[in-house]
Amino acid sequence: MLKNYETVFIMTPVLSDEQMKEAVGKFQKLLKEKGAEIVHEDHWGLRKFAYPIQKKTSGFYHLIEFKAEGKVINDLEVAFKRDERILRFLTVALDKHAVAYNEKKRVNKAAAVAAEPVTEA
16 A cells, blocks of 8 residues: 655755756656655755754755655665765655645645736736
């Protein structure tokens, strides 16, 4: 049975836009190859750290919400550990309340974007 998971990973800030997209694509591909269904993705961009990680003070954050079998998580985390572009990662299983919260958050965000007035240049 597929469970809901959410993984957030931090990539080193020295990556170019192209390298960052390639790193994210690598993990998306791994998930899809293992039979996971990607529900939602969010690129949070460059964020400053509260404390240095591997002598870096900022990093690119990326979130992937997906449905998968439990054995996929081990493969994903091994891939994170082997990739030197990844500074930190965290994968959590989502219960039904967290899934409902995430869906509600996405609907509200979409409604807010749709309600914004269109400005013409």
